[in-house]
Amino acid sequence: MSDALISIDRLCRHYVVGGEMVRALDGVSFDIAQGEWVAIVGQSGSGKSTLMNLLGCLDTATSGTYRLNGADVETLSDDQLADLRNKEIGFVFQTFQLLGRASALANVELPLVYRGVPRRERRALAEQALRSVGLANRMHHKPNELSGGQRQRVAVARALVGQPSILLADEPTGNLDSQTGEEIVRLFGELHQRGHTIILVTHEPRLAARCPRAIRLMDGRVLGDGPGAEVAALQAPRAVGT
């Protein structure tokens, strides 16, 4: 267990909203090993977004521990977190989050800019990443000149270009029609085959069912953790009185 890529233990994240304590995440523990493809599934309000922010080092926990590739995330400064995100995590967002004024190539180069990679090397790596997601002939297009599926591929290339330990995808198919969504899921499958570690955050059980492993969250706690098909089929316990 100690050689896990991600190891979280009794992770809590509490907010105070309007004078009231909200336990968005309330004691979540699990490990993720190198090369796994894990879905984190749950309805809105289950805490999956909070968990994604914590796993992505965008936010820090109220209590509990998070070890990422040997580093104690809780103890890191803001700058160190930024460097960790740059090195270890590739984000793919539901809304793509590409920079509109920059070409696909410039978007993909961005993580390397923040790593101080020289321009020529940066360009070569970005071109390679774009080719690997099948966009060899769209490199100089701006996001608004690309289709939704192509935009998400650019985002995946941007996530991959720095060779991070984890690909962290937040509802990557949420803004795509079912056919392009399917293409992206297949792309993730390929990346998984190539050995990438993928964490896919989604509210869709059908998507979670296709992942080798799924972790189901509800009300800030882990409801189930196991093979995707089984966990996706879990029924939430009915609330009393309905």
Next chain:
Amino acid sequence: MSRLAARWRGLRRFLAEAGEGVRIALLSLTGARLRSFLTTLGIVIGVMTVIAIVAIIDGLNASFAAQVGGLGANTLYVSKWKWMTTSEDWWSIRNRKDMGKAELEAVIREATLAAAVAPFVSLDAALTSEQAEVNRVRVRGTNQDYLLANGGSVGSGRFLTEPDVELSRSVLVLGPNVADRLFPGVTHDEVVGRRVRVQGRPFTVIGVLARRGRLMGLDLDTEASLPWTTFLRDLGAKRTISIAVAAPPGQVQALEDQLVGILRRVRRVPPGKPDDFSVNRQEQFLRIYNQLTGALYGVAVGVGLITLLVGGIGIMNIMLVSVTERTREIGVRRALGARRRTILLQFLIESSLVAALGGAIGTALGFGVALLVDLTTPLAAAVTPGAVALGLGFSAGVGLLFGSWPAWRAAHLDPVEALRYE
């Protein structure tokens, strides 16, 4: 070694980030041209004002120094009048005894340190030739030392000589403007030898002075010189004389002491009583002038700074808008590994670039205004490198200063919130 390697990596990263910052700034400048232009307008106007006014004052200074320098830095002006007086002094000075022949002759005879002694006595009079009449010409009675003490040179013919003065000849040296207007279409060489009447009395033109231009709006070329002896005989003996006395370099003070001694004796000032005359220097002129332009400078720079301040607030405003608009972009950059100071740097580069651009445009326009003033008015204007550096430096500084609050806000956005921002 590893520390050195870390330094090197840090530098490379900084360069990459700065390059990205400049690229983003240029993109956003060219992406919203009208907005960039309006944002920077305050800076443009501020810098333009400062550059133009400083150029005009510098030009004024240069021409004033050149012209006043022509009067001779080492020349003392002995007169009944004190050049710079307060109103309280005025009555007592007015009641002083006029200066006359006795004082002039004493100075010529006894002022051993003097390099040149030229009397001045003047009035504004009408001059007439056969063709034309010119009113309000400064007619001055003086002697052969006038050009030496006061500056200026002869263009055609000759200046007054000692015999002209001793024999009280009816001869006249004209300023070039007077020559032109009295004898339209006649060359200055041909004006020499012609006849001119001053207050009805006939004079022969013996020379025309070279053109001197204007000094602070004062026309130096509309004047005429004649022997002071002739002046007193023909144009009125009751006028007070001033005496310009040139000192050899370094002996101005000694000459002044000598002159005071001579004049007190000639004018019979009892010991212990104050002088009933004044020894003026052009320095006094310069001092007053410098006070005046110094104040003007201060006002101009003050106005420019206020405009820059307003421009700076404009930049701050637009940068705050820009930060808000790009909240999600900031979130994305933070997620991809940008540190806070990377974001800070990015926005600082943008704000100082906008401001420096405004500064550059303002400098160019200021140049234009100065040039226009130079060409269309008697004021000379000169743009100095110092003024340009001042304008550019100030505007970039304003950009940095007023960009820092928006940049700080951008850098301290919560990445999670920023990514979620709609």
